[in-house]
Structures are given as structure tokens and as C-alpha cells.
Amino acid sequence: MYTAGKIIKAGLSITVFILLIWAAQRLVQPKYADELIEGNFTAEYYNETTDHDVIIIGDCEVYENIDPIYLWEHYGITSYIRGNAQQLAWQSYYMLEDTLRYEIPKVVIYNVQALMYDEPQKEEYNRMTLDGMKWSKTKYEAIKASMCNNERMLEYIFPIFRYHSRIMNLSKEDLKYYFKRKKVANNGYYMRIDVLPVSESDVADMSWLIGDTDAEKDEIIDPWADIETEEEENEISLPEGNAEEKLGNLSMEYLDKIRNLCDENGIKLILIKAPSLAPIWYDSYDKQIMMYSRKYNLRYINFYELLEETGIDYETDTYDGGLHMNRNGADKISEYLGDVLSREYEAQDHRGDMTYDKVYEQKRQFYYEMIDAQKKEIEQYGRVKNY
Amino acid sequence: MFISYQFIVFLVSVLILYYLVPKKLQWIFLLIFNFVFYMYADIRYPIFLVITTAVIYTAARIIETYENVKINKSIKKKKKFIMMTALFIVLGILVCVKYTNFIIRNFNVCLIRTGHESIPFVDFIIPMGISFYTFQAIAYLLDVYWGRCKAQKNFLKFLLFMSFFPQLIQGPINRYNDMSESLYERHDFRWDRIRFGLERILWGYFKKLVIADRAGIAVSALAESRESYTGIYVIAGMIFYAVQLYADFTGGIDITIGIAESMGISMKENFIRPFFSKNIAEYWRRWHISMGTWFKDYVFYPCGISRPVKKITMFCKRHFGMVVARRVAVYISSIIVWLATGIWHGAEWRFVVWGLLNGIIILISEELAPLYHMFHKKFSGLSDTVFYRGFQIVRTCILMSCLRLFDVYGSVRNTFRQFFSIFTEFTDKKLSLQGLEGLGLLPADYIILLCGVIIMFLVSVINRNGNIREKLLNKPYVVRYIIFTGMLFAIVLFGTYGRGYDAAQFIYNRF
Numbered sequence: 079m080y081t082a083g084k085i086i087k088a089g090l091s092i093t094v095f096i097l098l099i100w101a102a103q104r105l106v107q108p109k110y111a112d113e114l115i116e117g118n119f120t121a122e123y124y125n126e127t128t129d130h131d132v133i134i135i136g137d138c139e140v141y142e143n144i145d146p147i148y149l150w151e152h153y154g155i156t157s158y159i160r161g162n163a164q165q166l167a168w169q170s171y172y173m174l175e176d177t178l179r180y181e182i183p184k185v186v187i188y189n190v191q192a193l194m195y196d197e198p199q200k201e202e203y204n205r206m207t208l209d210g211m212k213w214s215k216t217k218y219e220a221i222k223a224s225m226c227n228n229e230r231m232l233e234y235i236f237p238i239f240r241y242h243s244r245i246m247n248l249s250k251e252d253l254k255y256y257f258k259r260k261k262v263a264n265n266g267y268y269m270r271i272d273v274l275p276v277s278e279s280d281v282a283d284m285s286w287l288i289g290d291t292d293a294e295k296d297e298i299i300d301p302w303a304d305i306e307t308e309e310e311e312n313e314i315s316l317p318e319g320n321a322e323e324k325l326g327n328l329s330m331e332y333l334d335k336i337r338n339l340c341d342e343n344g345i346k347l348i349l350i351k352a353p354s355l356a357p358i359w360y361d362s363y364d365k366q367i368m369m370y371s372r373k374y375n376l377r378y379i380n381f382y383e384l385l386e387e388t389g390i391d392y393e394t395d396t397y398d399g400g401l402h403m404n405r406n407g408a409d410k411i412s413e414y415l416g417d418v419l420s421r422e423y424e425a426q427d428h429r430g431d432m433t434y435d436k437v438y439e440q441k442r443q444f445y446y447e448m449i450d451a452q453k454k455e456i457e458q459y460g461r462v463k464n465y
Numbered sequence: 466m467f468i469s470y471q472f473i474v475f476l477v478s479v480l481i482l483y484y485l486v487p488k489k490l491q492w493i494f495l496l497i498f499n500f501v502f503y504m505y506a507d508i509r510y511p512i513f514l515v516i517t518t519a520v521i522y523t524a525a526r527i528i529e530t531y532e533n534v535k536i537n538k539s540i541k542k543k544k545k546f547i548m549m550t551a552l553f554i555v556l557g558i559l560v561c562v563k564y565t566n567f568i569i570r571n572f573n574v575c576l577i578r579t580g581h582e583s584i585p586f587v588d589f590i591i592p593m594g595i596s597f598y599t600f601q602a603i604a605y606l607l608d609v610y611w612g613r614c615k616a617q618k619n620f621l622k623f624l625l626f627m628s629f630f631p632q633l634i635q636g637p638i639n640r641y642n643d644m645s646e647s648l649y650e651r652h653d654f655r656w657d658r659i660r661f662g663l664e665r666i667l668w669g670y671f672k673k674l675v676i677a678d679r680a681g682i683a684v685s686a687l688a689e690s691r692e693s694y695t696g697i698y699v700i701a702g703m704i705f706y707a708v709q710l711y712a713d714f715t716g717g718i719d720i721t722i723g724i725a726e727s728m729g730i731s732m733k734e735n736f737i738r739p740f741f742s743k744n745i746a747e748y749w750r751r752w753h754i755s756m757g758t759w760f761k762d763y764v765f766y767p768c769g770i771s772r773p774v775k776k777i778t779m780f781c782k783r784h785f786g787m788v789v790a791r792r793v794a795v796y797i798s799s800i801i802v803w804l805a806t807g808i809w810h811g812a813e814w815r816f817v818v819w820g821l822l823n824g825i826i827i828l829i830s831e832e833l834a835p836l837y838h839m840f841h842k843k844f845s846g847l848s849d850t851v852f853y854r855g856f857q858i859v860r861t862c863i864l865m866s867c868l869r870l871f872d873v874y875g876s877v878r879n880t881f882r883q884f885f886s887i888f889t890e891f892t893d894k895k896l897s898l899q900g901l902e903g904l905g906l907l908p909a910d911y912i913i914l915l916c917g918v919i920i921m922f923l924v925s926v927i928n929r930n931g932n933i934r935e936k937l938l939n940k941p942y943v944v945r946y947i948i949f950t951g952m953l954f955a956i957v958l959f960g961t962y963g964r965g966y967d968a969a970q971f972i973y974n975r976f
Contacts, residue, residue, distance in 0.1 A: 091946055098950065102958060228964065232470045238957060239470075245958045246909045 121210030136189030154427030159266030196326025279399020662727030669719030
């Protein structure tokens with residue numbers, strides 16, 4: 079017979095065991111705090127105390143190119159970026175579904191770059207996107223949709239099985255951020271203030287965009303010379319051999335799902351394409367999105383075509399040679415988006431609302447502290463080191 | 466197979482359901498799950514198992530029908546014919562699937578040398594555990610034939626004995642008489658038994674994941690880059706492989722016996738501290754015991770009393786005297802046993818050479834027995850000293866480690882080349898930290914490995930004077946809790962499983 083004492087002993091043993099497993103799991107899980115911070119974005123969302131009128135979903139082309147603090151400061155728009163490194167279409171769908179468990183925004187902005195991928199790409203990106211998501215059916219489905227061949231659901235449920243070998247490579251970061259996560263983003267925006275002009279970098283090849291493959295790096299280039307504008311869409315000149323490039327079928331299905339989810343919740347959907355120079359955004363992709371947006375009466379903003387209007391300059395507005403915008407570039411894109419949102423979507427100006435003012439004052443403080451810290455690092459090390 | 470999440474889930478499910486189903490159905494439930502397990506590995510595997518089982522079952526049943534019949538020459542012949550036919554079929558299956566390509570390869574060498582076209586290799590599947598269950602089947606048939614055990618009347622029960630899932634992975638080669646009673650009887654849920662079993666499973670996983678697979682990384686590196694790792698690194702390879710093989714094999718057997726124990730099924734021990742053996746013959750009595758005794762009982766003894774060997778013995782007796790005649794019988798039987806042992810380990814010449822070398826060393830050792838005797842007579846008391854016992858143990862370990870090089874280096878030529886480099890290149894290559902890190906292990910891995918070996922050694926020493934689990938039972942609950950929780954954590958955190966975490970993989974590549 080089991081006595082009360084035995085039951086208590088067993089219960090206590092199991093509790094201690096679970097606590098120890100949790101403690102060990104927390105220890106070995108990557109903290110994404112200093113060197114590599116992208117894995118922290120998903121989890122930060124759950125710390126939000128106010129809702130948002132605009133939710134922005136997508137990959138790095140949203141979380142590095144749009145600045146919600148700028149949108150607040152200049153338009154009073156409350157927005158949050160739920161984007162992650164190479165966040166694929168299905169992950170964006172589930173990220174939106176997860177968001178809708180907490181709030182219903184008025185507008186959702188989706189960046190279309192990831193639609194080019196039609197199957198899971200890399201475990202590392204899956205992890206950075208999904209590990210931080212709170213457990214729910216949505217997370218389970220998101221993992222199921224995202225897993226690469228060699229991944230296991232069990233390793234998501236118990237991350238210790240995936241990260242156990244990190245025990246051999248623990249860093250100070252693992253102890254420093256054991257109990258408390260480091261806040262790394264501004265409403266999901268990964269800010270960088272440093273500059274790496276495209277002409278000084280080998281990372282991005284601009285030729286597909288500007289059409290001048292022989293251009294010298296320091297040569298003055300005309301980025302608009304070869305860019306198709308909305309009016310000229312029928313005269314698209316595709317890069318040779320890419321006429322057949324199509325966006326993924328599965329990804330397009332998830333775009334449908336995102337659209338339906340927005341419709342069901344009375345949310346307006348805007349599609350955007352950020353002006354990042356890589357990966358290549360083929361004209362055929364663009365055509366496909368244009369046709370899609372026309373078919374469903376969606377707004378599609380391709381920032382490649384708006385370089386003049388936004389004033390994007392790849393010599394001053396990017397921190398990594400054209401792949402992503404720095405704060406200058408992000409603010410230019412945000413300015414354009416803020417204008418569109420307030421004029422065409424009647425996004426509310428919440429400035430003056432005590433609740434939001436208080437919250438956003440704290441956010442602004444964090445934002446400017448981060449700018450100062452990055453400036454200091456540039457002065458001290460010649461580069462941004464810990465952001 | 467043991468090392469997969471699926472297996473753990475399967476095992477937990479089997480253990481829970483085993484005690485939930487009505488007791489009279491436990492064996493049927495187990496049989497079904499054996500087949501689930503086996504079919505999950507490959508849906509075709511059970512075909513071979515069922516054929517072997519059916520042949521042996523039928524033969525044993527027929528042989529037993531002669532039990533109450535007055536034995537005469539004709540009955541004896543019939544019994545022998547049935548037994549031989551069944552053996553021919555099951556061994557034929559084993560040889561076909563496991564050794565056909567080995568035979569073709571050797572034929573091809575002759576054919577190519579004589580200018581003929583080579584024979585293409587065949588693509589047979591090799592069912593998991595075929596060597597183990599075939600040997601179990603043969604042992605059962607011969608035991609029935611010799612009247613040592615009763616034939617099982619229920620085919621499904623016999624199928625359960627043949628297909629018991631833990632033994633299909635790494636053995637041991639169980640005997641029907643040892644296992645059948647506990648296999649078929651009804652088992653109550655007894656926490657002490659289950660706990661004992663789980664503790665043993667845990668210990669097995671510790672050995673396998675924390676020690677064996679970690680040492681295996683270094684062994685693979687040494688074998689893959691053998692040209693760079695000669696001289697002293699070959700000795701390092703011997704040590705690493707000794708650790709890997711022991712931890713892997715005994716770990717696997719611990720898991721097997723632990724699973725059986727959790728279900729109330731008893732299995733005989735397969736290892737009794739083999740690294741404490743004082744000579745190779747003793748080593749083989751303590752290492753993979755079920756295989757050693759199988760060869761002794763079903764090859765060595767029958768061979769020694771077989772008609773051809775008897776004829777040779779008689780011939781030797783007539784021409785060279787009784788002493789030589791007796792030795793010849795032992796020699797022939799021993800060589801056959803070791804040849805078979807080698808081939809059983811794998812269809813490659815290196816295993817043949819390995820087996821024969823084992824046999825030759827044992828025979829030489831026996832031949833030198835009078836010399837040892839004289840030596841100990843002269844230095845009486847020496848053999849009782851700790852120093853001399855230690856010397857014997859180290860000598861056996863070194864000899865066995867040298868023989869295991871065949872396993873490490875994959876071919877006879879490579880093995881001899883690497884072995885002789887110990888003498889020719891010993892001073893050329895110094896064992897350095899840089900060299901050891903090149904083996905794919907971090908300094909922390911070496912520390913874990915060392916700690917693991919020390920723990921294994923201590924457990925072995927404690928086990929000499931009684932089962933360590935029973936000793937732990939007398940300790941306070943907190944002590945036991947710390948030990949087993951600690952072991953589980955060691956497995957989870959330090960185990961070499963899953964895909965390793967490479968920080969570089971997780972560096973955002975800007976896409």
C-alpha cells in the first residue's frame with residue numbers, strides 16, 4: 079500500500095527532478111544576448127503591455143528595415159515587428175496566428191521576400207524563430223510546418239536534447255542571462271546605426287538591380303536607371319535565365335492563409351518588398367506578387383521602385399553593404415510607411431494617450447540609450463560590437 | 466537502435482502496457498510488440514525470423530516425437546537427418562545473407578587473376594540480430610536433440626523466445642532453458658524489480674552515450690587518418706578502442722538485461738569484469754560469455770567427439786602416442802571454434818585472422834603451461850602477490866588490445882602496418898595536446914571520458930563483492946536519488962547523442 083509519506087516522497091522527488099531539468103535546460107539554451115541576438119525577438123513580444131495597430135511580419139527585411147519607434151514619434155502609430163531571421167512564409171503565418179491570440183491589429187504588413195522559399199531551409203533559423211514562441215497549438219503547428227528533415231519535435235518540446243552539448247561550450251553570457259533575458263530589440267526592430275556602404279562591401283552584388291555589372295565600386299551609380307517602375311511593369315527586363323523563377327507554391331498557399339486570417343479578423347493586409355540587395359528579387363517574383371495583389375485588391379509596396387521617393391542611398395543607409403538598412407535607411411522606409419498608414423489606412427495617432435505615452439516613453443528611452451551605446455562602441459572599437 | 470527517441474518512447478510504452486494488460490496475455494502482448502519493433506526496423510526482417518523459427522520449431526517437435534520410441538539405428542538416423550536438415554536451412558539463411566558477398570569477393574580475386582570476369586555482388590538485406598537468433602535457434606534444436614530440454618509445443622511461445630526485442634540488437638545469445646520459464650510466466654507489477662531494471666538501463670545508457678560514443682569519436686579519427694596517427698597514437702587507439710568496445714558492448718547488454726529485468730524476465734550475465742582477467746582464456750570466459758559458451762557447447766565439444774576428429778586422434782595415438790593425440794583433438798576443435806568465432810564477428814578476412822590469432826595465443830599459452838609451472842615452482846609465492854596479478858591483468862589487456870586493432874583499422878594489412886609503426890615510429894610522433902585535440906574531442910571531453918572510465922572501474926570493483934544495486938538499496942533514499950538523478954543528468958547533458966551543437970551553425974548568416 080502506498081502511504082501518504084511515500085506519495086509525498088515520490089511527488090517531491092519528481093518535482094525536484096523537473097526543476098533540475100528545467101534549470102539545466104535554461105543553462106544550455108542559447109541566450110542570444112550579446113554576439114548573436116536574433117534568437118530573442120520572438121520571446122520579447124510577450125513582454126508587451128499595450129496592443130498595436132500595426133503588426134509587421136516577415137524575415138530580416140522587416141526587423142532591420144522598419145523602425146516602430148520612428149512610426150510612433152512621427153505618426154503616433156503603435157506597431158510591432160514579429161520578424162525573425164529567414165522567417166519563412168508558414169512561420170509568418172503562425173507568428174500572425176500567435177499574435178492574434180493576444181491582440182487584433184488594424185493592419186498587417188507582410189514582407190514578401192521569404193515567399194521565394196518553398197521548403198524548410200535551416201534548423202538554426204527555425205530555432206531562432208520558434209524557440210521563443212509560447213507553447214500553444216499554434217507553436218506546435220509552426221514547428222511541424224518548419225522542421226527540416228533531421229529535426230525532431232521532441233527536441234523542440236525539450237530543447238535540452240538539442241542543446242545538451244553546449245554544456246561543453248558555455249560562455250559568460252549563459253550565466254549572465256540565466257535568470258533574465260536581455261532586451262535586444264525595439265518593438266521587434268533590430269537597430270544598427272553604423273554604416274557600411276555598398277561600394278565598400280563585397281556582400282551584395284547590385285548588378286541585378288542596377289544592371290551595370292562592370293561598375294567600379296567607387297563609381298557613381300544611378301540606382302534608378304534600370305529599375306522597373308509600376309507604370310513600366312509590362313516592359314520588365316528579366317535577368318537572363320531567370321524568366322522562369324517562381325515563388326514557392328507552398329509559400330503562396332501560406333500567403334493565402336495569411337490573407338484569409340486577416341480577412342476573418344477584419345485586418346487590412348499590406349504586402350511590401352524591402353529594398354535589400356540580396357537575395358535577388360527577380361522581376362518574375364515581382365510580377366507574381368503584383369498579380370496577386372491586384373487579384374485580391376491588396377496594397378503592394380515595392381521599395382526597390384521607391385528609392386527616389388524614400389531617398390534610400392546604399393552608400394549611407396545600410397550597415398552591411400546593402401543587405402539591410404541602418405537606422406537612417408529604416409527611418410526613411412518608416413517615414414514612407416507611416417505616411418501610407420496614416421493617409422490611406424487611417425492609422426490612429428495615439429500620441430497624447432496617457433497609457434501609450436507612458437509606455438512609449440520608456441521604449442524611446444531604451445531606444446536612445448541603445449543609439450548612444452552603439453555610438454560609444456563605434457568610437458571605442460570602430461564598429462558596433464554588442465548589438 | 467537503443468539510441469533513438471523512438472526507442473525510448475517504445476520502451477516506456479511497452480513497460481507501461483505490459484503491466485496494464487491481463488497477466489495471462491502478457492506474453493502475447495510482448496510477442497506483438499517484438500514484431501512492431503522488428504518491423505519498424507525493416508518490414509522485411511520478420512520474414513527471415515519467422516522462417517528460421519518455423520524450421521527449428523518443426524524440427525524440434527518432430528525430434529521430440531521420437532522421445533518415447535525405442536531408439537534404434539534407424540530412429541537415430543532419422544533424428545540426425547531432421548536435425549541436420551534444419552541446421553542446414555537456418556545456417557544456410559545466415560550464410561546466404563551475411564556471407565555471400567564475402568564469398569563472391571574472394572571468388573572474384575581468383576577469377577580476375579585468371580583473366581575471368583568477376584561475379585556481381587548481391588544485394589541481400591541482413592536482418593537485424595540474425596546471428597543472435599540463429600545461434601539461439603541452433604542451441605535450442607541441439608538441446609532438444611540431445612534431450613537437454615523439452616521442445617516448446619506452442620509455436621507462438623517459441624516465436625516469442627526467438628524474437629524478444631532487446632536481444633535482437635546486441636544479444637546476448639540466450640538459452641531456451643535459462644529464459645523460457647520467466648519469459649512465459651505471468652508477472653505482477655513489482656516496483657523493486659522495475660526499479661532495478663531501470664537502474665541497469667540507465668547505467669547502460671551512461672556507458673554507451675557518455676563513454677563509448679565519446680571514445681568512438683577519437684577511434685574513428687585515428688582510423689580515418691591512420692597515416693598521420695602512427696607510433697604512439699596506435700597505442701592511444703588501443704586504449705580508446707578498449708574503452709569504447711567495453712562501454713558500448715557492456716552498456717548495450719546492460720540495457721538489454723535491464724529491459725528484461727523490468728519485465729521480470731531473467732537473462733544470464735554476459736560479462737564478468739573481463740578486464741580483470743589474468744590470461745586470454747580467462748578473458749574469453751568473462752567476455753561475451755553467451756557466445757563463448759555457445760561455441761564451447763555446440764562447436765568445441767561436438768567437434769572433439771566427431772567422427773573425423775576421432776579418426777585423426779586414433780591415427781595420432783597410434784603413431785605419436787596418447788599425449789599428442791589428445792592435443793591434436795583439442796587443437797583441431799580450438800582452431801575450428803576460433804575460426805568460426807572470427808567469421809561470426811564479420812564477413813571479412815580481418816575477423817578470420819583475429820579469431821585465429823586468439824586461438825593460437827590460447828594454444829601457445831596452454832603449451833607453455835609446464836614452463837609457467839616450473840617458473841612458479843622456482844619463485845613460489847610470486848603468483849600470490851598483487852604485483853604479479855596486476856602484471857597478468859595488464860599483460861592480458863595489452864594482448865587483447867593488440868588483437869582488437871583489427872577492428873579499428875579495418876583490414877589485415879592496415880592493422881599490421883599500424884601495429885609495427887608502434888616499434889618503428891614510436892619516437893617520431895609525440896603524443897601532444899594538439900594531436901589529441903585533432904581527434905575530435907575537446908579537453909572537456911577527455912575529462913568526461915576519464916571520469917567515466919574511473920566510475921566504470923569503481924563500479925566494477927564494487928561489483929566484485931556483490932551487486933552494487935543491492936548495496937545501494939541499503940543507502941538512504943537521498944543518496945540513491947542523488948546517484949541516479951546525477952546519472953540521468955550525466956546522460957542527458959554529457960551524452961554523445963543527437964546532432965552536436967556547433968555554435969558556428971547558429972551564427973546568423975545574413976540571409
